[in-house]
Amino acid sequence: MALEHLFQGSALNAVDAKGRVSIPAFLRSVIERRGDARTITLAKHEAFPCLSAYDPAYAALKHAKLERLLEKEETNPEAELEYQQRNLMAFAATEEVPYDSSGRIVFPPMMRRKGQIGDVALFLGTGETFQIWNPQLLLDEARIPEDLKDIARYRLEERGQS
């Protein structure tokens, strides 16, 4: 089982005084082709100082996978604990936010802080999910390929001179 439509591309959008951000239209179109919802789920990324984001279709897939894992090892008490922990991380440590008719979400303050997002947000498609970065943190991150940083620099420039 895999998702047919994949997130790709990049964009740099403003976060306004109310904490609102436009989700780039090219990401929204993927969400709406995958399902009929108009919401995204936000989580702290496990490895990078950024946020991970995805749509309900991906969330359902992830949940089903967890369930199947549990049923396979249902008698093992250790597996039971790990299931509880993963479930908490997958659901309690995430926030689902709807986007409005103009394609904006309001950033939940907790997620905004966890992702250290300031007044601009860099969106990066990564296939099944996408990421939201403070562009400066991406430029400072040693594990990010230089070519990707070039893209971030381009987006910053593009915005700066307009």
Add this chain to the structure above:
Amino acid sequence: MALEHLFQGSALNAVDAKGRVSIPAFLRSVIERRGDARTITLAKHEAFPCLSAYDPAYAALKHAKLERLLEKEETNPEAELEYQQRNLMAFAATEEVPYDSSGRIVFPPMMRRKGQIGDVALFLGTGETFQIWNPQLLLDEARIPEDLKDIARYRLEERGQS
């Protein structure tokens, strides 16, 4: 068989002098999309020092699952006993409470004690069900992932400084 709408997110709400608590709106909306009831069922969590909570739709699902398990092993007397025990826990050891038009329940005193809930309650969505914690007990619990404790700390801070 799976539930379409899942509980997710976190919130820290006050328990007032009368024992009333607001069920966070984002949890209520899931309950009302799953069915047309406006009640939640409370139980002591099997593994953690907190309460487990869910809606009538989930209770029905759980009951059906138990029934199927029994039928599969109908000849096994041990299975029969286990079924009786689980059934007792699922129904006798729980309390169903309605929430009012403003989204509040009054905490049944027994459950409040079993969950050791003081004057604040931390709500954590976990997919099919959600949990209600005394936030301090969550911070003290070794089996809870640190990232989730960070969220609890954030919710406490958010409330404390306002």
Add this chain to the structure above:
DNA sequence: TAAAATCCCATAAAATCCCATTGTATCCCG
């Protein structure tokens, strides 16, 4: 009839909706 449970109203803060503007990409038609 006293205690307890329930209902009802009030309010401040926060979240949401609605409308307006601008810039850019796209379309269309002579």
Add this chain to the structure above:
DNA sequence: CGGGATACAATGGGATTTTATGGGATTTTA
């Protein structure tokens, strides 16, 4: 093919509604 006209994306700001919560009044129950 030029040049408007159109559509859509991103963004700002004000108005409205919901949410979380407190407190009093009223009803139930023992």
